[in-house]
Amino acid sequence: MLALIRYSVPQDRTEEFTARAYEIVDAFAGQPGFVRGRVSRSVDEPELWALVSEWDGAGFYRRALSAARMVMYPLMTLMVNEPSAFEDVDRP
Structure with missing residues (x-):
């Protein structure tokens, strides 16, 4: 399954955001x-970022969110409030 968390990041927070986003990826990688x-x-809106991850299933992703919440907390105000979990759909 695909997880997509989008963020609206002001230009002056780009460096901080990038460092913290990779901390989240590292936290996820240990799950x-x-x-x-x-x-x-x-590429069209430079203030719009995405943290993209792939998982063996939604349950793994949801548990990883709980495990990584302290690392994710500093960026929560920048998150775009929308669903983040997407399941693959088999071709008909």
Whole structure:
């Protein structure tokens, strides 16, 4: 499954955000079910960022969120409030 957490990051917080976002990826990487993760930035709107991760299932992702909440806390005010968990859909 795919997890996509978007952030609206003011220009003057870019360096802080990037460092903390990679701390979140590192925290996720230590959790069961983690497949891979990355930090991405919009090419059209430079203040829009995404923390993208892949998991073996939604349960793994939800448990990882609980385990990483203290690392995630400093960036919570920058999060875009929207669903973040997406399941793969098989081709018909």
